Amino acid sequence: MRIHPVRKTEAGAEVDLKGILDAVDNSFLSEIGTATTNKDSAKFKIAYRQTMEGCYACHKACEKPFLRPQVPNAASVSILNFDPNATWPE
Numbered sequence: 042m043r044i045h046p047v048r049k050t051e052a053g054a055e056v057d058l059k060g061i062l063d064a065v066d067n068s069f070l071s072e073i074g075t076a077t078t079n080k081d082s083a084k085f086k087i088a089y090r091q092t093m094e095g096c097y098a099c100h101k102a103c104e105k106p107f108l109r110p111q112v113p114n115a116a117s118v119s120i121l122n123f124d125p126n127a128t129w130p131e
Contacts, residue, residue, distance in 0.1 A: 048103050056102050065095045 046059040072088035075081075093110045100108040 050104050058099070058103070061099045061102070065092065065099075069095050
């Protein structure tokens with residue numbers, strides 16, 4: 042988005058990525074912040090889902106529907122091992 046703030050579709054229409062991101066930031070992500078501050082897990086789940094839907098709507102508008110965000114179903118796993126005693130890879 043920083044490199045290409047406006048994208049063109051195959052039909053030649055322009056998609057204002059910065060405008061979309063600003064809208065998501067000022068609405069959905071703001072709601073996530075409020076829900077987090079208030080420790081309201083029900084509102085957080087709703088706001089998180091709406092954010093994901095907003096992100097996907099942008100992906101579709103940019104003709105990139107294959108970029109499908111998803112709600113994680115497990116805790117994240119790091120690909121970095123911070124154990125100072127680790128020996129792999131050598």
